[in-house]
Amino acid sequence: MAGPATGTSRLLRVGMGAAAAGLLMIYNSVDLAPASDPGPGQAAPPAATASASPGGAASPAAAAKPAAPVLKRSKPTRLRIPQIAVDAPFTELTLNPSGELNAPPPEDKNLVGWYRDGVSPGERGAAVVAGHVDTAKGAAVFLLLSLVVPGNKVEVQRADGTVAVFVVDSVETFAKNAFPDQKVYGKTTDSQLRLITCGGVYDKKRKDYLDNVVVFAHLESSRKA
Template sequence: MAELRLPGRSVRRTVGLATGTLSGCLCAVAFAGAALGLAHADRGLAAAGPQSAAASTASTSDDALHRTPGRAARTVHRPLDRSTPIQFSIPSVGLTAPLLGLGMDSKGSPELPPFSQPRTAGWLRDSVTPGEAGTAVLVGHVDTRTGPAVMWNLSAVRPGAQVEVVRLDGTTAVFTVDRLKTYAKTGFPAALVYGPSPDAELRIITCGGGYDRARQEYTGNVVLFAHLSGVR
């Protein structure tokens, strides 16, 4: 079994461009790059204190939606207050999974879901929460030695599909998929994937590309890009 390696800097709770990527191998699952740097927008509103779900989300009314300048006709929902994600689903491919909050290990590297829970995905706690302004990151295994895992069907998701994230405050953040890309480990576009955003963005990452049998790892990553488009 290949060992997961996440060398490089710790996750940083800071505004600014990301400076690295997830790297290593989850048994047969790899993340590309040399380090992870997660950036997000200011949490001024969220830090002011919790609000009721009704007050913070209102619904997908006209005043809650706006067009993002410079992006092709993309209607986005205003960011939500911070709230821990507990489950996510992608109905178009029949994917539903609980979310485990992932922190840092003793070496200062991001944790990843345990092999003993192949159907559980993880949310990186040092990224924003899904629905909050900035870039939230979910990760998971595509397979293990025992068979397919939670992200097995991720590559089958198509632009326009919905991703639903159930949050602890009772709301469900609904994201619309913009695109899926497969990136090689070398030259992984960290700033593009992890960079800050004034809108609520979501990235879902698993392994992809070819498989190197000698090294027992995938050669790249599949990255799903999505934006907040509604709330229930």
């Protein structure tokens, strides 16, 4: 893996437009494409030049058996993926005055981010969790994200004292210049999770990775913490 850039600014750029929200992280973080139709009680992210139409279908694995009951809104507090030794706290991602979504602070390599105005993990819809694959300080929380496989469990501890347990359906890599907005952010009838980081080749000239790794997962169950 190519080394990261030396810059310290880590921002998710949000372009303004008429239809949906596009969140584009620079450097070696994550590139978030538009999200569509937030559920009841969820604020819509800022609009962007790209758009995603609603109507995305649930994954095949999720459709194989009845979906777990969706949970009420509650902010996530901790993410655990035992297979790749991830055990990390969450930070809330917010917009800065320029309309850019701040990424998780690069000085903390064991930290994942959740856009606090989006779907919370366990709610109906596709909740998005972003993390660095590496930073100027070295390997970061999602370094091994591409190694998870279908059937692996992802646990999200929530502020309401519940743990939402997701099962991985697939792991895919997409070129950043051809990111499938609808596939990742399309409307869902159940509770799903998207874990996103950078991947592929590191372009030293652009100081950015060329791809995004996306883990698709669905809610299997929930329990008390």
